[in-house]
Amino acid sequence: MQKIEKNIVILMSGSGSNMAAIVHAAQNGQWRDRFGARVVCVISNRADSPGLATAQVLGVATQVIDHKHFTSREAFDAALQVAIDGYQPALVVLAGFMRILTADFVTHYNGRLVNIHPSLLPAFTGLNTHQRAIDAGCAVAGASVHRVTDELDHGQILAQAVVPVLPGDTADTLAARVLYQEHLMYPKVIRQLLLQL
Ligand code: GRF
Numbered sequence: 001m002q003k004i005e006k007n008i009v010i011l012m013s014g015s016g017s018n019m020a021a022i023v024h025a026a027q028n029g030q031w032r033d034r035f036g037a038r039v040v041c042v043i044s045n046r047a048d049s050p051g052l053a054t055a056q057v058l059g060v061a062t063q064v065i066d067h068k069h070f071t072s073r074e075a076f077d078a079a080l081q082v083a084i085d086g087y088q089p090a091l092v093v094l095a096g097f098m099r100i101l102t103a104d105f106v107t108h109y110n111g112r113l114v115n116i117h118p119s120l121l122p123a124f125t126g127l128n129t130h131q132r133a134i135d136a137g138c139a140v141a142g143a144s145v146h147r148v149t150d151e152l153d154h155g156q157i158l159a160q161a162v163v164p165v166l167p168g169d170t171a172d173t174l175a176a177r178v179l180y181q182e183h184l185m186y187p188k189v190i191r192q193l194l195l196q197l
Contacts, residue, residue: 005036006090006194011043011080011097016051017179018095018116018186023058025187037194040087043080045099067099077105084109090197093190094148103150112197113148116186118178120160121146125153130171130178141165141174143182145189158193161185 008026010019023039042055045067052062063083070076076099084092094115106113119129121144133141142162147155161181165174 005038006197007040007087008037008091008093008190008194009041009043009084009087009089010039010093010095011045011084012049012051012095013044013046013098014049014051014096016042016049016054016096018182019051020054020058021183022093022095022187022190023055023060025191027058037090037191040089041083043083045076045080045097051096073100073102074104077102081105081108091190091193093186095186100152101148101150106148106150109148111147114145114158114189114193115148115153115155116143116145116182117153118143118175118182119153120144120162121153121157128171130174134165134169134171134174138165141178143178143185145186159185159189 010022012019019042026037026039039060041061041063042051043063043065044052045065047064047066055062065080065083067076070079090112092109092113119133120140120142124132130141140162142160144157145159146157149155163177163181
């Protein structure tokens with residue numbers, strides 16, 4: 001059987017732990033039964049993202065495209081698009097990428113743009129999801145992998161991971177419990193998507 005090689009580009013802004021989980025899955029052979037997939041570039045909009053050093057240690061190319069160097073959201077997204085398209089990715093993965101994307105950008109990557117959000121969507125779109133789940137008295141919290149549309153944290157839900165909210169939880173303790181599940185879930189969903197693409 002001919003092996004198909006598929007490129008993934010990951011966009012992130014911060015610590016990059018989901019990025020690292022995806023790179024590990026791609027590198028250690030978990031996906032190599034049916035096709036080859038590799039993370040060809042990690043792009044951050046922040047030069048100080050700790051995840052950049054992590055990606056470099058993992059042997060993945062990195063690029064910084066600082067949104068502050070652009071006069072408009074459209075100009076930033078256009079530059080981002082040029083950089084991404086240079087890698088001809090089958091899939092563009094948002095992993096803690098803290099920028100709202102324009103409709104043009106989202107349309108350009110229709111069907112191959114996914115995000116992970118730290119709540120059980122459609123509940124708690126936006127920021128501070130863990131504190132809001134605690135404040136609302138939720139018994140469970142979690143994370144969702146979803147397709148990206150031009151409406152923030154909307155789009156088809158592809159998978160969800162559920163964790164309990166425990167007595168005495170803080171936003172940090174709950175976030176850590178959710179993040180552990182994110183690292184398990186996101187690589188699996190990406191593998192499934194790549195098989196379909
Ligand atoms: C994760 O909680 C993810 O759900 C959200 O941003 C966080 C990114 O964490 N979108 P990391 O950079 O992957 O460690």
